Amino acid sequence: MHSVWKFLLDDNFIHAYKYGVIIACVDGVKRRVYPRILTYSADYPEK
């Protein structure tokens, strides 16, 4: 399962994690976004 994360945590993401990535948000304002993984759950809410 966790070998999967080798593919998901690519260089672009690591760069964004450290330095943030500039994204124009839905309100038109550009912000520097730092992604942070706060939860990882081994189940999801039922449909």
Add this chain to the structure above:
Amino acid sequence: MPHQFIDEYQIHESTVNVEPESTISESPPDVTTRVGRAVRRPARYRDIPPVPLAPAEAVQEAISERILPRVRLIVRKPIDTIANLFGLWRRFWHQPTYDPDSILAIEDLQVMPPDPPHTLPHISTSGPIGTNAEDGDINQYSIDKITEWVHRPVREKTDNEMQILVRDILLDPKFIAGLPALHSYSPARERKRLDNMVSPKNQTATFSGIAGFQVATVTIEVPSGDPSVPPFIIEIPGLHHRPLIDVLHETLVDPLAQYYHYTPYELYLDSTPSDNRNSSSTKKGTRVYSEVYNSDAFLKEHDWIQRHGETDSPCNLEKIVIAIMLWSDSTHLSEFGTAKLWPIYFGVGNLSKYIRAKQSMGAVHHLAYIPSVRLFILKICH
């Protein structure tokens, strides 16, 4: 009207722990015989009493002088809101630049938040099932639309769902054009067709229709059970994944993003009677935890970014944290026939859980689909 009061000191210091001087206690004296000769007890009766760790000064390579503990003083000037009717008030560590709670109307708090302003999620012509109805067969188009409707995640016939049925399917000109084909519609046949499409041997065909997904092969090591034998390397194909950055972009241009909290806060409940509440200069309250964006973890991350956030180019833009929440588990088989899938879902903690949990909002994004190891093993064992 925000309430301001001064200076909360937070002192972080490093301390050096010094173990107390200790002596190693002696074990009970050995037995002496009648003539006074000391006899050692048998091994099983000999106690070795616990011994504390050696004191820090005893370490040979220790630095000769004690270093002064470093004191870091973080001074904050929090911004407090006044308490609402129920006594809930917020404390922001940093000035909030955008407050989504202010755009919530009374109706939003009572029932569910309104639909995002653009439109409801459309049933697209190439849906998650991969029925690429764009190419060719107009007869199959109408049938496929029905199939997609059957597999929509929301099962209830809510007003939204009925609206989608009428607007996106029944009134779709292509659907109307292909109506005659529905005379031969058979639910069982369509279900079988879907099963075949989503079966492992066809998985690449199925998901290539979804924009942005790449396929990869995962390499795993399986322990051999014997320390002298190295682990087996198995390669399992069929990991469908999207770059995290792409999903991140998507979540921020999503209309739901207007409800995101970019500045976290501490939430407090002041349970004193409402008359006495906002008059006194000191704020009272018990800390309340309800969302990711009023949790300590988020507060700390956001604070750290404000103070230490590095940038790769000179930047004046506001620095925000997006709290990524991930879920993964095997799917319920009823949705996709007999195929086994293991999706990883991506949600945003900056959004209120009341909005995120509502399926019809489309707040949760698909990040990846993990191939089933068991199925793969079964295949190669034949």
